[in-house]
Amino acid sequence: MVLGFILYETVDLGISVIKLTYRGVRASYYWWYNMEYPEVDRENKKIKDIEEITKKLERLEKLLENKQD
Numbered sequence: 001m002v003l004g005f006i007l008y009e010t011v012d013l014g015i016s017v018i019k020l021t022y023r024g025v026r027a028s029y030y031w032w033y034n035m036e037y038p039e040v041d042r043e044n045k046k047i048k049d050i051e052e053i054t055k056k057l058e059r060l061e062k063l064l065e066n067k068q069d
């Protein structure tokens with residue numbers, strides 16, 4: 001029972017160290033090359049696209065209002 005606990009904790013600690021190392025290296029890479037994470041880039045692109053669509057809709061609404069007058 002004690003051996004199982006020790007093995008479990010060893011594996012858990014190993015996984016945690018691997019995750020921390022990966023995330024640290026990844027963060028250092030993106031910081032060094034002054035880049036955004038791909039997830040952040042995707043979100044920024046979505047926001048930009050939504051803003052463009054909103055502007056187009058507002059322009060179309062104005063055109064429709066002018067035609068009805």
